[in-house]
Amino acid sequence: MAREKRLKFRRSRGDLIYSVVTYIILGFLFLITLYPLYFVVIASFSDPALVNSGQIVLLPKGLDFRGYERIFELDRVWHGYLMSIYYTLFGTLFNLFLTFTIAYVLTRKDFMARNFFMKFLMLTMFFGGGLIPTFILVQDLGLYDTPLTLIIYGGVSVYNVIVTKSTLENTIPYEMYEAAAIDGCGQIKFFVQFVLPLSKAIIAVMALFYAVGHWNDFMNALIYTNSEELQPLQLVLRNILIEGEMLANENLDPDLALLRQQQAELMKYGLIVVASIPLLVAYPFIQKFFTQGIMIGSVKG
Amino acid sequence: MFGKKKDAGGSAVLYASKKKKFSERLRFSFSHHYELYLLALPTLIYVFIFCYIPIYGLQMAFQNFSIAKGFGESEWVGFKHFIKFFNSYQFWPTLWNTVSLSFYSLIAGFFPPIILALLLHHVKARKFGKVVQMVTYAPHFISVVVLASMLRLMLSPSSGVINTMIEFFGGEEVDFMGSANLFPHIYVWSGVWQGMGWGSIIYLSALCGISPELYEAAKMDGAGEFQRILHVDIPGLMPTIVTMLILNSGQIMNVGMQKVLLLQTPLNLETSEIISTYVYKSGILSARYSYSAAVGLFQSVVNVIMLVTVNTISRKVSENSLW
Known part of the structure; x- marks a missing residue:
């Protein structure tokens, strides 16, 4: 047990960097895939003027169901x-x-x-x-x-x-x-x-x-x-x-x-x-x- | 994937019958397995009609085919349509656009799925991995019409979000869809966006097939995460990577015609007219059947040559091959 822990500790710096990089890349891929889809959904019921002027980013604004x-x-x-x-x-x-x-x-x-x-x-x-x-x-x-x-x-x-x-x-x-x-x-x-x-x-x-x-x-x-x-x-x-x-x-x-x-x-x-x-x-x-x-x-x- | 496998089993009956003459074996097979022939029949007929008859129909490429006359009556003209295509001003541009778009897609789209698979395979937080998988697979199911519409909406010069952002950061408005230079990038990177997650599945399953003992051994030898990828994962993925490379190279002339057609505008035609869109337009829209069939045949032949070449090279170099 103790030995295992020490081994883990010794290796952890390179691995830590690796994990952080992994999560950053995966997080980036996640966002870049999801965002265009999400944007289409919120843009579909937001005020078109706001959509066109780029004011719709994260949340729908000026709800418009026309x-x-x-x-x-x-x-x-x-x-x-x-x-x-x-x-x-x-x-x-x-x-x-x-x-x-x-x-x-x-x-x-x-x-x-x-x-x-x-x-x-x-x-x-x-x-x-x-x-x-x-x-x-x-x-x-x-x-x-x-x-x-x-x-x-x-x-x-x-x-x-x-x-x-x-x-x-x-x-x-x-x-x-x-x-x-x-x-x-x-x-x-x-x-x-x-x-x-x-x-x-x-x-x-x-x-x-x-x-x-x-x-x-x-x-x-x-x-x-x-x-x-x-x-x-x-x-x-x-x-x-x-x-x-x-x-x-x-x-x-x-x-x-x-x-x-x-x-x-x-x-x-x-x-x-x-x-x-x-x-x-x-x-x-x-x-x-x-x-x-x-x-x-x-x-x- | 399609490697030859010798039948391991086989009943005693089969062995006995192997020594007999072919005609006798055939008669035996018909009488004992007529139900299997019956089951296979619909699909075989279907494939014969929809896949083999069109191959027979390719003779129209060597004729001046007219629907009224049919194949039998139409006049034979040899390679006239091929020569006409090779000498036409569309030949080099469409060939170049097809090949360059295809190579660009192949190169840009080849590594992201592998990288994604490697990252997902080792991610410690299972939940997070699952969510990323689910989201990155999703674009695969979006129809090409929806994808093209999204691109056109978001890249629109007057009202698209991308241009709004560019202007916000002090840049100049870009007419993405109207630019021949930008078309290949839009086509290829939207393809990467759509296909990355789905493409990673095949590598993920190959990674799951790697024996855990190899990881244990690597760990014992003091390999870190990154070294494990380098020395265990990548060698383990190699057969899959080569198979995918061969299969993709057989498609080198098959650029996704639907998306190209949907993203085409008169302004980007210079780079967006590929062989298959050209075939569609001259064949279906302008009804120049023989000429378009010849152009299409040229494309298929190049595909087959590419596939055979890459397969042969691969068999010599790495012992991975489709046949």
């Missing part, structure tokens, strides 16, 4: 919200189906075509047809500008298949299948009755990975759809925030023009918050799952 009031009146934002939920829900289900069936098949060591299937999938990680041939294909299939495109496009990520496969290999012992086979259980039945119920954690992780991908996507919507009523939230946001469509299209009443001008910035901050709310709310709960997902992939892959 930005949010305006956002609530915007039908296209809410319609986009609904479309995003729709694409995310069905898209994720489709993803899970494609990912787990193939991942299970790839875990079966006695399956002859296993390596061939694996290579067939992995080749697509390194080479593909690219944007234009895919665009032509989507048109030829008659999927262009249909809601189905955004559900099935990007149906399976090979990286996720590999992660799922390694996880299944570790959670479902091969002996279990053999035992079930002796009892006359077929492979599909085994998959549905044993593999899936035992893989709830990895299903959750994959569902979250895919769902975030669908929720945040705007590019596929931009490329593969044309009608306004098919636009998911992110594309609506992009049109309002980046292309500045709002000011031109939304309001024709000249009396309100000045007010609109003021509120435009306020609304932009508000829209960012509204679009991120589902993730902001869910994030603390799901963060653990995400971390697990990536860990599994990196350790066992």
